[in-house]
Amino acid sequence: PAFVALQKTIVKHRPQILASIEHNMSNGRVESVNTKIRLITRRGFGFHTPEAVVALAMLSLGGARPQLPGRDPRISQ
Template sequence: MTVHRCLATLSSALGDAVRHHRLPYNPARPTVIPRPAAAERQIWTVQDAIRSALITGLSNGLIESTNTKTRLIIRRGFGFHSADAVIALVMLTLAGPRPTLPGRQPATA
């Protein structure tokens, strides 16, 4: 017996109990979640986007740059045996200060 069939049987039995006034409501009845009101549509132009970026000082350039670098590193790492090696390579490349490797001098910037 499938789960769907079990739920249908349970819902039918509970529906009968509601009709015969043994239950005040059917707890197995699916709830209907009302849709939220649609947001007002806005038409953005390039000038609006530039103005907004200049006023707020926000940009998704850093996120896009990180995404592109990550894709390139992953493409380069397709020959690796495990995903852990690729993840480590991405973290070493993009995670900021690099650890000093044994037997090497720290890089000066």
């Protein structure tokens, strides 16, 4: 009976299981991103539109690291 329940659970959640394997996303990474977005939302209190908060999240979590003026790119900090 326990293995039957396990099999039903796996069949029920199969697309999600395969997606997590395909995209290499664990629950820990997803929770980390959710927490960061929650903190950005708190920091964004007072913005007039949701688009502004989304833009701040994309800027913070998007991975873009533009060259800042006056900084030497050869020196890593």
